[in-house]
Every structure is written in C-alpha cells, then in structure tokens.
Amino acid sequence: MSTPSEMANKVFSKKNQMGNSTSKVALRPVNRSRLHEEIVSQIQRKIISGEIKAGEKLPAERELAVELGVNRATLREAVKKLEAQGLVEVRHGDGVYVKDFLESENLDVLKAMIYHEGGVDSTIIDSLLIARIALLPEIAAVAAVKRKDEHVQKLKEIVELGKNMPALEADLAVHHTIARASENYLVIFILNFFNKLFREYGKYYFDDPQNEERSRKFHREIFSAIARGDAPRAKRIMRDVLIYARERTMNAMRKSL
Amino acid sequence: MSTPSEMANKVFSKKNQMGNSTSKVALRPVNRSRLHEEIVSQIQRKIISGEIKAGEKLPAERELAVELGVNRATLREAVKKLEAQGLVEVRHGDGVYVKDFLESENLDVLKAMIYHEGGVDSTIIDSLLIARIALLPEIAAVAAVKRKDEHVQKLKEIVELGKNMPALEADLAVHHTIARASENYLVIFILNFFNKLFREYGKYYFDDPQNEERSRKFHREIFSAIARGDAPRAKRIMRDVLIYARERTMNAMRKSL
DNA sequence: ATTGTATATTGGTTGAACCATTGAATGACT
DNA sequence: AGTCATTCAATGGTTCAACCAATATACAAT
Incomplete structure (x- = not known):
C-alpha cells in the first residue's frame, strides 16, 4: 500500500486535466516510455x-x-x-x-504471453483461474488455523469499510490479507502477480452487479470463517467463490469473442 | 533440454582438468561473475x-x-x-x-530470500512444499484427463530408461512432463522454478536410498495412472508422494540445524 | 588427426559529455 | 499568510568513443 509507484499514482498535475478539475476523468499515465x-x-x-x-x-x-x-x-x-x-x-x-x-x-513473461497480438489469450487466463482454485482454498484453511488478531482485524475493516471502496479494491485486499495470514511466501508472490493483473483488467468482472454482490458476500463469509478459526468452512467458501468467478469470467470472455 | 546454458554446461576444456583427464573431477564453474x-x-x-x-x-x-x-x-x-x-x-x-x-x-527474489545470511530459510522451503501439495495433485488429474500420446510416451521413456539416469533427473523430467501435459501455463512456470531449485539442492534428498526408491515407485505409478486416464488415482498418487517428500525434507532440515 | 597460435568478433567496462525530468528554493503577486 | 510561476540544482536517460576480456574460428605446426 505504500510502494513508491502507488504513492506516485495518486499525484498528478492539474494542468493535464485541461480545466476539468472536478469531474473524474479516466486518465492514463503519459507514455513516457524510456x-x-x-x-x-x-x-x-x-x-x-x-x-x-x-x-x-x-x-x-x-x-x-x-x-x-x-x-x-x-x-x-x-x-x-x-x-x-x-x-x-x-x-x-x-x-x-x-x-x-x-x-x-x-x-512477467507469462503476463506478456497473455497479451500477445492485441487480444488476450483466454487459455492462459483459464490456467490462472484453475491454479487459483487448486491453491487458495488450502491457503484459506491455513489462514483460518493460524489466525492472528492483526489479520482478522484487517479483514473486519475491509468488510465494514469495504462498502465505501470499489469492490475490486476490497477483493484484492481480502486476498492479500489471507495470503499474508497464511504466511506462505510462494502464495504471497503468486497472489501479488494475480492482484497486479486484476488491478488492470478485473474491473470488467466487477462491472456486473451480480458479481459484485457475490464478492461482497464472499468477503463477509470468509471473514466470519477465519475469525472463528473454521478451516474447513473457509476452504469451502474460498473454493466456491473461485469456481463461480472462473465460470463467469470464462463465459464473459467467450461472449466477447 | 536445449537451452543454451544447458548445452554449454556439457562442454568444457580439458585444460581445466590439469592432466586428470580420465577421472571424474568435481569441477565447479569458474566464478567469472560480471x-x-x-x-x-x-x-x-x-x-x-x-x-x-x-x-x-x-x-x-x-x-x-x-x-x-x-x-x-x-x-x-x-x-x-x-x-x-x-x-x-x-x-x-x-x-x-x-x-x-x-x-x-x-x-528470483523468493529464491534470494531462501538463501539469506548463509543458511537456508526452512520456513520458505516449507511454504514451497505446501503449495506444491495443493497444486500438483490437481494438475496430475488434469494431465490424466488430457493425456496425449506425446506425454504418455515421454513418461514411459522416463520410467524405462530412468534407471540409467540419476533419480533427481528422472524426477524433474516426470514433473516437467506432467506440467506440460496439463497445459496449465502458470503451473509450468512455477514448476520451472521448483525444478531449478531442486536441480541445485535436491541431490541431498535423493542421496537417501529410501527416498530414491520411493521416487522410482512414484514414477511407475503416476505413469500407469496417467496412461490409463485414471485422474483420481493420478491425483492421489501425486498427493501421497508430495506429502512424503515434505515430511522427509523438513525432518532432514530440522536435523541439520 | 591433433595441438597450438594468431586473429577477428563479440560482450564487458570505462570516461566524459549532454539531454530530460523532477523537486525544492525563490520571489512575485494576491 | 498563501498561492502561483519561475528558476535552478540534482538526478536519471542517452550518446559517443575508446579500450579490455573472452570466445570462436581459421590456420599453421606437429
């Protein structure tokens, strides 16, 4: 939450908005590629x-x-x-x-493989969603067993204050917290990769109100399960939402082709 | 099997052996760090x-x-x-x-985290072994479903000719083939990471004849299961051997401390 | 055929200079 | 006192011209 790049992203010159300083303009970073x-x-x-x-x-x-x-x-x-x-x-x-x-x-290479020749490679996207289903339920269970106040508190905050933030951001924060709670470093790194991808392209998923509501429900339930230390339930909740997300995502990609 | 580095590793000048040209001398690559x-x-x-x-x-x-x-x-x-x-x-x-x-x-950063301050961080090693247990059984099942002649043939060769090669190499090849057979690109990449680590430090595991025999048995069984398209069996076989390997590895690391 | 040697090719490093962007200091203006 | 534009020093980005070091190759010697 405090890397230099993220701090920098919150600051931009008003001059670039050409007088449109109050409305939310979708600004893309200037292409000052080195x-x-x-x-x-x-x-x-x-x-x-x-x-x-x-x-x-x-x-x-x-x-x-x-x-x-x-x-x-x-x-x-x-x-x-x-x-x-x-x-x-x-x-x-x-x-x-x-x-x-x-x-x-x-x-980074895998990410470049996803976006080759203009479009996205849905095969690779699916391989990410499948691996996620295999990996994260187990990690949610570990998080429920190891549960530390620090992480439970963080999840609670996200659930309570999360309604004021975009569903995407809340979702990334939930996964980030669970990964940290599991103390599994490989999963932490892989999730960093997932989250970076989703931060760029996950908005399409959360544009659907049905998906957003499903996500909010997931946040409430996984917090409850982890807070009570109910590992099997945390595992099942995580698994269910990831299977749902995979189906919805792949269906959406099929339609757009 | 044909990256430039691997080709290069098989070639070395006889001059470096200082006349000891027939005996097997344990040569380490010269530290020509740039x-x-x-x-x-x-x-x-x-x-x-x-x-x-x-x-x-x-x-x-x-x-x-x-x-x-x-x-x-x-x-x-x-x-x-x-x-x-x-x-x-x-x-x-x-x-x-x-x-x-x-x-x-x-x-690469995770790898550097493992080897900090001289020793290895067994906590991170364990997180790799845990993630492997969550991930690979599912991938073995997928491989059994998708089974292509190409991969089944490759596994057969490893099992048959594998007795003439080090157990470590046979094991890496089996996992490599299963990952390719699953066509899951994220898993392929993660397994490349695992295999690179094991190629450097897995020899200690296979030094134990009991572990080597367990590994050979795994190769035979997983080949059989995948060749027959028995996904549940492939999953169970993979899971069993990975749990075994985790226990043995962590025990060995505990002893060496 | 093998070995040693010279040479061209290629990556590795150096030094100095200049360009482009940024942040902070400055000062004018409100 | 605060806001804004200007200026300027510091810093990364790029260029140029050399030379060093390792390698492959061709060739000569044996």
Whole structure:
C-alpha cells in the first residue's frame, strides 16, 4: 500500500486535466516510455511470438544498436532486463542467445504471453483461474488455523469499510490479507502477480452487479470463517467463490469473442 | 533440454582438468561473475535483509558508482536488473527508490530470500512444499484427463530408461512432463522454478536410498495412472508422494540445524 | 588427426559529455 | 499568510568513443 509507484499514482498535475478539475476523468499515465523499455517490449514480443526461436543468436550488440537507432549502452540496458526475465542468455565473447520462454520462471513473461497480438489469450487466463482454485482454498484453511488478531482485524475493516471502496479494491485486499495470514511466501508472490493483473483488467468482472454482490458476500463469509478459526468452512467458501468467478469470467470472455 | 546454458554446461576444456583427464573431477564453474551481477547481488542482499528499507532512496547513480568503484554505465545495468526484479523503482529526475520485496512477483527474489545470511530459510522451503501439495495433485488429474500420446510416451521413456539416469533427473523430467501435459501455463512456470531449485539442492534428498526408491515407485505409478486416464488415482498418487517428500525434507532440515 | 597460435568478433567496462525530468528554493503577486 | 510561476540544482536517460576480456574460428605446426 505504500510502494513508491502507488504513492506516485495518486499525484498528478492539474494542468493535464485541461480545466476539468472536478469531474473524474479516466486518465492514463503519459507514455513516457524510456528507450530501453521500448526495446525490451520489441524483443520480448518477437521471442514470445516465435519470430525469434530458442537457440538463435541475436545480432551483435553493435549491429542491433544501429538497427534500432540507439546507442549501444542503451541497448545493453535492455538486454540486461531481458536477461533478468530469463528470455536471453548472454555469453561473453560469443553473443546473445534466445532461450525457450516456456522454460522461464518469470511471471512477467507469462503476463506478456497473455497479451500477445492485441487480444488476450483466454487459455492462459483459464490456467490462472484453475491454479487459483487448486491453491487458495488450502491457503484459506491455513489462514483460518493460524489466525492472528492483526489479520482478522484487517479483514473486519475491509468488510465494514469495504462498502465505501470499489469492490475490486476490497477483493484484492481480502486476498492479500489471507495470503499474508497464511504466511506462505510462494502464495504471497503468486497472489501479488494475480492482484497486479486484476488491478488492470478485473474491473470488467466487477462491472456486473451480480458479481459484485457475490464478492461482497464472499468477503463477509470468509471473514466470519477465519475469525472463528473454521478451516474447513473457509476452504469451502474460498473454493466456491473461485469456481463461480472462473465460470463467469470464462463465459464473459467467450461472449466477447 | 536445449537451452543454451544447458548445452554449454556439457562442454568444457580439458585444460581445466590439469592432466586428470580420465577421472571424474568435481569441477565447479569458474566464478567469472560480471561486475553488474556482483552489484545486483550486493544490493539485492541489502534490500532483502532489511538493511535498506522500502521507500528509501538509494544514493545517486554517480555517487553509488564511485562508492562501488565501477563506471556509472555498469551500475546502471545492475539497476536495470533490480528494476526487472521489482526490487527498485527508478524515477527520472528524482532517484532510485527501494520497493517492498514482499510485494514482488519475481520468483528470483523468493529464491534470494531462501538463501539469506548463509543458511537456508526452512520456513520458505516449507511454504514451497505446501503449495506444491495443493497444486500438483490437481494438475496430475488434469494431465490424466488430457493425456496425449506425446506425454504418455515421454513418461514411459522416463520410467524405462530412468534407471540409467540419476533419480533427481528422472524426477524433474516426470514433473516437467506432467506440467506440460496439463497445459496449465502458470503451473509450468512455477514448476520451472521448483525444478531449478531442486536441480541445485535436491541431490541431498535423493542421496537417501529410501527416498530414491520411493521416487522410482512414484514414477511407475503416476505413469500407469496417467496412461490409463485414471485422474483420481493420478491425483492421489501425486498427493501421497508430495506429502512424503515434505515430511522427509523438513525432518532432514530440522536435523541439520 | 591433433595441438597450438594468431586473429577477428563479440560482450564487458570505462570516461566524459549532454539531454530530460523532477523537486525544492525563490520571489512575485494576491 | 498563501498561492502561483519561475528558476535552478540534482538526478536519471542517452550518446559517443575508446579500450579490455573472452570466445570462436581459421590456420599453421606437429
């Protein structure tokens, strides 16, 4: 809740609103993409689309820099990011080789795979929803067993004050709290990934009043179950809502195609 | 099986063996850490250990470069990697800010959290083993339902020829194949993470002949279940072996402390 | 055929300079 | 006192030109 980026997102210059300072304008961050980020996107896309295959050697840095119209130092910064994503392997004195992105462990790559060629890949989305169903009920049960005042209190606040905040934000907070309560670090990291995705694209789900109401009900029930330490009930409640969400989400995606 | 790094690992100069060309010498890769990687490790460690807290601003690049005794371009390459890991946020004209690493989604960070201050953090290891138990049985069931000849054949080969390869390698291959068979991309990525960890540190587990035999048995049984499309059985077999592995692993870690 | 050597290629690092953005200090104006 | 625009110093972003270090390759020597 207090990372620099989130703090920064709450501040914007009034000048950009062109006098429309009171109404809620849907502002998107200015595209001030840094050069090396633009390069990362380009190469990342070519790798994930299969245009560049695993095992191939990229052109030499000096060549690539000329081709892209940037300085070699800038290109190198991009290559370092690609290396951190596990998409390329750099060999001193030899060259930069493309790796098999399906052998990656970097969820940024998975995210890029979702949004390839304009649309979203519903197959990958479904794999996320399925994994969530397998994982989170168990984690909810663990949270109910370990329950600490800190987390129960946090859930209570979300349920009580949550009516004043968007359903999406309340939902992200509930999952975040349960993950923290479970003290399972892998799940915490995976949930960070989920929540970042949902923060960008989950609004469509909560636009449906029926889904929002289902979500509010889930918040009340899971809080109750965890507060009482009823692990089996927490597990079932979590499972039910995730199965519901998967069905609704996949149906919506099917319709939009 | 064909990433550049793995191909490279099978090739080495005989000169490094200093005339001992026939005996099996335990050679470790020369530590030819590039400067920017050394820098990444240093700063990563300081962030994860809490020495640098979330929200703090790092010294200016020009200062930091002098302090580390490297050129600013080199430092910047390191910062780009840290940024890709979600550990810092760079703001043009302002500075480099440390982010809360518990809000990261990068499993490299989780790996670094495991190996902090010399030893391994058994709490995090256990969270991996728990998540694995929640996740993989369901994925084994999916694999049994979707079963394709390609994957069944691969499992058969591993079971038949696996006796000639180390149990660790056979085990990694089995899990890899099942993940691919499930076609669940998130699980594939998470399993890439697991397998990379186990390839480094799983040998201790398979040093125990009892564990190795248990693993071979698992390979035979899961192959049989998936080949017959028996999803419930595949699920149970996977679950049983993972629970066994968790108990043995955690017991071993407790003893070594 | 094997081994050693020279060379070109490629990534790694350096130093200096300049551009672009930001935050804070300043001062004018209300 | 508070608000606003201006100025300016600090900081990240990019460029340029070199040189260092590791590697692959071709070639010569054996």
